[in-house]
């Protein structure tokens with residue numbers, strides 16, 4: 580882990596990457612005044628479980644996963660039947676509330692086949708992560724200060740542990756740089772998600788955040804699970820629906836109701852909370868999708884195990900007609916931040932809005948620096964079905 584890595588987190592609500600800026604800003608932070616306080620750093624879907632012949636099915640009815648008996652079902656998990664589906668999304672900009680992003684990295688839409696697997700029905704909560712930490716004494720990335728070896732010229736007092744926190748500006752700002760609403764906050768970590776003055780009291784059922792990729796993977800390993808592949812995540816998120824832009828169907832607000840915890844109001848200044856939640860929500864506050872899974876859109880981003888490359892879908896398409904259990908490319912490459920190792924993140928967060936980032940759309944993709952947690956990034960786990 581390097582503090583430079585940690586500084587270059589892709590904030591993921593911003594399609595514009597600025598990794599070199601993050602690194603430079605962190606270096607400035609380390610070598611300059613502590614008095615600065617904080618510093619900015621940084622569709623088609625078919626779920627044919629028997630054959631590929633249903634690709635042209637006209638039925639959009641959700642297919643509920645086959646559930647095994649309570650004796651064999653892992654607690655809090657749902658069996659996803661596996662099968663084939665079309666992964667990715669078309670350019671959503673022509674859709675009502677489709678946002679302004681072309682989502683080029685989510686194309687071409689390509690055929691994928693998956694084995695059955697179990698998935699957590701909800702994002703991992705603070706109380707679940709606390710049980711892991713209590714049992715293992717695990718220390719997360721954000722709780723460890725950058726070292727003098729990493730920054731040999733920095734005075735020791737400037738090497739402080741912390742993480743990245745959404746900090747809304749006081750007034751309207753151009754949406755040209757996520758540095759305008761993200762700050763590096765010393766003392767921010769999973770126990771203190773927005774800084775040292777915050778805590779988890781009353782937030783036991785909220786998703787854990789401020790977890791770097793290795794933190795999420797360590798939890799999953801302890802729980803006898805693993806993080807989902809990107810393909811597993813999307814298959815599960817689609818919930819059996821076909822050709823839908825959202826995990827619940829066609830409309831952002833079905834029957835006029837918000838279906839996920841995302842952002843309403845002027846971004847990033849004013850979170851109107853029309854969906855019932857300003858900021859993060861406890862898990863499972865909205866209707867589940869067709870597989871019985873909660874919060875597959877919005878609330879917090881979720882880590883997936885695939886390395887991120889924008890051209891991965893094109894590579895799969897070149898390899899053949901159906902990708903069998905794809906698990907991502909062999910290495911990370913984000914042209915916007917080529918020195919930063921990134922994994923895929925999915926689902927969007929409470930900060931997503933069609934004013935800026937519509938990555939709550941079920942076929943869209945996100946990406947994150949593996950060494951950095953943020954106040955809008957969590958995870959859920961899966962488990963292979965025997």
Ligand SMILES: [Ca+2]
Pocket residue numbers: 840841842843852853854855856857858929
């Ligand atoms: Ca909200």
